[in-house]
Amino acid sequence: MGVVKRINLALQGGGAHGAFTWGVLDRLLEDEDIEIAGISGTSAGALNGAALKAGLVADGKGQDRAAAKANLDWLWHQVAGVQDLRLTHWFAPFAPPSEIYSAVLESSPLFTMADMASRVISPYAYGPLYSNPLERIVERFAFDRVCAETGPALFISASNVRSGKIRVFEGEEISTSAILASGCLPSIFQAVEIFDETTGQMEAFWDGGYTGNPALFPLFRQDLPADVLVVNINPLFRPDVPKSAGDIHNRINEISFNSSLLRELRAIHFVHELIAEKRVEGMRDVLVHMVADDDFMRDLSVATKIVPSPVILSRLKAAGRAAGERFLSAHKQDLNLRGSVDLAEMFG
Numbered sequence: 240m241g242v243v244k245r246i247n248l249a250l251q252g253g254g255a256h257g258a259f260t261w262g263v264l265d266r267l268l269e270d271e272d273i274e275i276a277g278i279s280g281t282s283a284g285a286l287n288g289a290a291l292k293a294g295l296v297a298d299g300k301g302q303d304r305a306a307a308k309a310n311l312d313w314l315w316h317q318v319a320g321v322q323d324l325r326l327t328h329w330f331a332p333f334a335p336p337s338e339i340y341s342a343v344l345e346s347s348p349l350f351t352m353a354d355m356a357s358r359v360i361s362p363y364a365y366g367p368l369y370s371n372p373l374e375r376i377v378e379r380f381a382f383d384r385v386c387a388e389t390g391p392a393l394f395i396s397a398s399n400v401r402s403g404k405i406r407v408f409e410g411e412e413i414s415t416s417a418i419l420a421s422g423c424l425p426s427i428f429q430a431v432e433i434f435d436e437t438t439g440q441m442e443a444f445w446d447g448g449y450t451g452n453p454a455l456f457p458l459f460r461q462d463l464p465a466d467v468l469v470v471n472i473n474p475l476f477r478p479d480v481p482k483s484a485g486d487i488h489n490r491i492n493e494i495s496f497n498s499s500l501l502r503e504l505r506a507i508h509f510v511h512e513l514i515a516e517k518r519v520e521g522m523r524d525v526l527v528h529m530v531a532d533d534d535f536m537r538d539l540s541v542a543t544k545i546v547p548s549p550v551i552l553s554r555l556k557a558a559g560r561a562a563g564e565r566f567l568s569a570h571k572q573d574l575n576l577r578g579s580v581d582l583a584e585m586f587g
Contacts (some may be wrong), residue, residue, distance in 0.1 A: 244574040245274045245464040246528075248291075248391075249453045252282025252422065252446065252496065253472040254544030256536065258552040260287045260470045261315050262559020263530050263566075268304045270567060273574075277463045279394040279454050281447035284470070285421040286377070289413070290314040292393045293384040301390030315556070317376045319549045337554055338538040345485055345542035354541075357426045371419055371428055378415045386411045394457040396447035397421045400430050405450035405499075406442075407457050420444035427545075448496040455503040455525075465524060466574055468566075470559075471531040473497050489540050508582035526578040528570060532562045 250260050264287060267273050275295070280288030294307030362369060385393065388410075395408045397420035408417040420431035423445050430443035447454070458467050473493045481487045507527060513519045535558045543551050570579040 241272045243274050244272055244466075244571065245276045246466040246468050246574060247277035247279070247458040247463055248275055248288070249455055249458065249467050249469040250278065250280040250284030250287050251452055251470060251472050251500065252280075252284045252448045254283060255318065255547040255552060256472045256539060256544050256555060257283025257287055258315055258318075258547075258555035259472050259532070259536070259559040259562070260284060261311050262556035262561075263470050263563040264291055264311055264559075265308055265556065266560045266563030266567070268308050270571075271304070272571070275391045277392040277394070277458045277460075279396070279451075279457050280421070281396045281451060281453040282422040283472075284453050285395040285418050285447070286314060286373075287311065288393055288395065289377075289380055289385045289418060292387075292390050293381045296384045296387045296390035299389065314376070315552060318547045319552050320547070337535070337543075337551065341538060341540045341543050341551075344546055344548065345540050353545075362425075362427060362429045369429060373419060373422065374415065377418045380415070380418075382414065386413050392457075392460075392463065394454065395421050396451040396454045397423070397431075397444040398447055398450040400425075400443040400445055403450070405447065405454060406435075406444060407451075407454055409457070421447045449499070451499050451503075452496050453500070455500075455507070459523070459525065461523070464575065466526045466528060466578075468528040468530065469500070469580075471500070471529055472536060474533040474536045475501075475531070476533060477537060485540065492541055492544075504580075504582060505586055508586050511582060526573075526575075527580045527582060528566070528573070528578060529580050530559075530562050530566045532558050 260283065267275075275291070278288040278292060280286070290310045290313070291307050294310030295301045295303055297303040297306035393409065393413060395413055395417055397406050397408070397417065398404075399406050416431050416433050420433060423431050425445045430445055432441045432443050434440070435442040452473075453469075455467055455469075473496050475497055477490060477493075481490045504527065507525050510519075510522060511524065514522060514524055539551070573579045
């Protein structure tokens with residue numbers, strides 16, 4: 240075991256594509272030099288973050304890596320609706336390429352009808368037939384461990400429907416409702432209502448991706464390390480201009496759910512420049528790192544975000560593990576010393 244590197248994790252949302260983050264976390268947990276001090280998660284990132292923390296604190300100390308890996312495995316098997324993804328993992332290399340798989344899924348009559356329905360039918364129109372399929376999974380989380388004071392600090396973000404502002408849940412505020420609110424796409428799910436003590440009334444919440452995907456600012460506390468590792472699952476860049484209706488909708492979705500992250504990264508870059516020019520004193524610098532695989536993610540679409548295909552989930556986990564391995568090989572030595580994302584180039 241080498242020098243311990245304390246880091247914060249910022250876990251982006253993106254539906255079933257959150258299985259990529261599962262793979263990244265699975266790899267990071269195998270490196271005992273990495274200590275996770277804080278987690279900020281939105282939507283699928285909130286699910287991953289809660290499962291990760293609940294596993295880590297299973298030993299009462301926040302260091303149970305085996306339980307964390309097992310808890311993440313359990314979560315994504317539940318999402319996939321299967322008991323064992325190993326057979327799917329074996330089959331995945333022989334299935335059609337992800338780009339073709341995604342295109343077939345997107346053009347299937349069932350997905351087309353569901354997509355059209357989500358655009359013209361309100362989720363409130365289902366009356367007593369309405370249900371959130373994630374609720375059966377989230378309500379089984381061990382919330383005594385998710386909300387524990389031990390282990391990494393956990394922050395989960397949702398968007399307040401009335402005010403349009405971000406709401407960050409932490410500690411005992413984190414509940415089944417808070418996690419469901421973080422992943423509440425308004426075209427599919429009814430808003431999640433949670434009592435807010437500051438306003439003294441029930442507040443409705445939608446997906447946190449609209450206001451913080453993920454929120455970085457909760458990780459700027461003085462008791463947390465300066466390093467923020469962003470696990471990005473929505474491609475930041477696409478070389479081709481989308482032409483088909485599906486591709487246009489998909490790119491709008493990506494831009495929308497990356498916009499809040501880019502705003503915060505731009506603000507961090509601005510602070511970097513102020514510190515470098517000695518125009519401010521006493522302001523803490525934030526060291527930004529990122530794990531992503533835009534090439535792989537560009538082969539997927541909104542369809543693979545919404546439909547948790549076991550084959551795609553297996554490929555996403557494998558891609559996440561590989562991306563985590565590449566990051567550790569290239570930048571582990573940078574942790575706690577310098578950022579590994581060139582923000583000047585990103586915003587130049």
